[in-house]
Amino acid sequence: MTQQLNILRETASQTAGPYVHIGLAPQQAGFDIFENDFGNVLTTPQTKGERIRIEGCVIDGSGTPLRDVLIEIWQANAEGKYAHPGDRQAGKSVDPAFRGWGRACSDFETGVYCFETIKPGAVVGRDGRLMAPHINFWIVARGINVGLNTRMYFGDETAANAADPVIRLIEWEVRRKTLIAQREARDGQVVYRFDIRLQGDDETVFFDI
Template sequence: MSAQTSTMKETSSQTAGPFVHIGLIPHQAGFDIFEKNFSNVLVEAGTRGERIRIEGRILDGLGEPAKDILVEIWQANAAGRYHHPSDRQDDKPIDPNFRGWGRTGTDFQSGIYSFETIKPGPVAVDRHGHRSMAPHVNIWLVARGINMGLATRMYFSDERAANAEDPVLNLIDPPGRRNTLVGRREDRDGEVVYVFDIHLQGEAETVFFDI
């Protein structure tokens, strides 16, 4: 390393600024600038699988809801396959009516986020399908005050047997912290809702992944 490079200072960084909603989810900020807005609805009329709603709040260290968080999810379809060329589970079908990815923001008034999707199937850990991950949804958060996007997962409370065998959940120690990744099932007038609150800090802080 030369003397010149050894004395170079780190470039200043910035958090996501106040225009994150205008650029990424402008319709929520009241702007109609995209021909096709990204949405929190991942399903169509022909999408296969059990229709579900995922909703929750994102809470700061004081337990107060954060009302300016961008939330993205991506997930496998009902058969447990991602709609992406990197998924080589050729024994599982691709659902052409399921995008498997969605984006929204926490509501400016209530702080609640929500997605209309389907419950995913288990995803094989290896190409031979000898082991599988429990059904789950991948979640990514970004907002002012967060220097890097936060990645986490939501598993399902009614998949206890699969959760107990999940290789990712079993890496989390102490075991009690695994509960921060489990969405609670509720049945509301025939609609299946999984409630998943995300805690950014504090004693109940959600497990985030370094990816």
């Protein structure tokens, strides 16, 4: 008896968008369809830590800000602890008033994204080495087949950044600088500018995780 083998074809890939906002960030697209909208504000009035604003653009190879990007961030709280059972760091507590995860879209007109959060504390990595304060980013948009992962470090944490085990994996200093956000004060608020470049000489370092 001859058995016929069916060869399955690979499913076609699809980039995110242009309707990614409707499913993941409906409020920005003008829809009020979720009971809980997970937006770009990670804090409450009771959240511990220094309040900061993160803003920037995702820029393509031609230098043009993308206007349909969706970005998610996740981070530790002010003590350096994640709101996740996998974080077993001793001596640190979870802040129940801090969500630790946020989602934002770039502005349809300007291409600028922003998050309202707190500056995280240093986190002990899996190998026991202390990592500099940082925020994890995930980026999706039209033209991006697989979501891109990167990190934002803080320009006013020079000593901690120099010792960070992840930054030290990046051989060239000029490439390391693509992960550093610069601090400024604006209207009484602390702002960190973090532009993400998808291509070109100043392409942001992305991680395969």
